[in-house]
Amino acid sequence: MKSNWHSWQTEIYAVFQKEWRSESRSLSGIMTTALLCLVSVVIVNSITWTTSINPMIASGMYWMILVFSASISLPRTFLQEEDSRTADFWRLMARPEAVYWGKALFNIAQMLLATTLMSIAFLVIVKVHVENVGLFIAMAFAGAVSIASTVTLAGAIASPASSRYALSTAISAPLLIFLINLGVTGTATSLGEFLKSGENGAIGMIAYAFATCSIGPVVYSKIWKG
């Protein structure tokens, strides 16, 4: 039992480490996500610099930036395997669940970093005041995990297609739209908007993060050999 758990751990860690090593050579994934987030925050600021935006609009923009930056930059963990023709190597060497978890954990780590940087930039540049810091952090954390796990699965589904980059964005965005909805409710409450069920947004987001993290490996294990 213990050795089985250890072998899973080793496989997942190996995939994670491989992702980290290939990322650390160029940092292109993290840089792309960070740049997309920063450019979006600057655009929001340049549009709204003469007016103060209300918490609802501010949280809507915050989630739009997060979701679209993630749906463009995160699926590459699976897509680059097809580009570099190493996907078949994984199919021979590792269990699908381990591959999925390794890549999902890497995406979650990347997304948490991007969310932290983007939140700081957003709060400072757009000048938004946070009323409930705990709820804001909970929403950002749960949102990052939900977005990363959903986009990882979308990337895995789109990876065998020829137009995989456009397709992964096209199929992950619809799956994430309703997360914007949940996110806006919770984040707007944390920014001072009075909503009846602001905290429910955080609960919904955490529940969705659990659901996608559970469904993702199962679906991936069924689709990965085509």
Add this chain to the structure above:
Amino acid sequence: MERLRKILLIVGIPLATFHSYLVPDAANFQSPEFARIFFWHFPCPIMATLLICMGLYFSMKYLQTHDEKWDIRSSAVHELAMIFIVLTMISGIFFSRIQWGWWWQNDPRQVSFLLVMVIYLAYFVLRTAFTDTGKRATNSAGYAIAAFLPFLFLTFVYPRLPQILGESFHPTDTIMKGNLKGGYAYVTIELMILVSIITNWIYNLRSRAGILELEVENYGHDIQNTRSSTTDTPVVRRISVSDES
């Protein structure tokens, strides 16, 4: 059975339409006579929801068995679901214009169903992206499973959230509380049954056509395989590799 179904539809649809004009105009509507759009609007989201649930089941069966017939069934129900989603949107938009004054009211139910439409449009975009039938079937089945969770949330949870409940023009529990009574209830049930029969009919035709198409394709392969098995060992051509490095 087929003839009985045809007769039932040819007689049933005009009768149900006629019956819908016999019930008195609905109260509390801006144009009471046009409230009858409800009879045709209501079965559409119900059928779409049922078909999407069937699509999830067929997709799971495909991933279990890798039998292409399940993919054909899954694709057929998703196509039908999309037709019903579009019909829901169209009838809802007309209802909105007539009763609430404008084509699009940003009503939470309108918005949530629009999101459902976008999610399942992506299913068809995904299907068109694969030329290999096996990969198409596998990956679209995976997407159908992944899309089911947002679909559940948008259909059953989102319209009932406390902050949304008061904002929507749509009543949420008319049927559950038994507020749909008399002639209105009868016509609604009649049309639900008729729409279900039509849906079942179209689904059978669509999936049967798909399965026949598959069998024709496989039949061709079988002949090729039989022929190739009778020939001698395959020809191996020598190729020359240039040593440029």
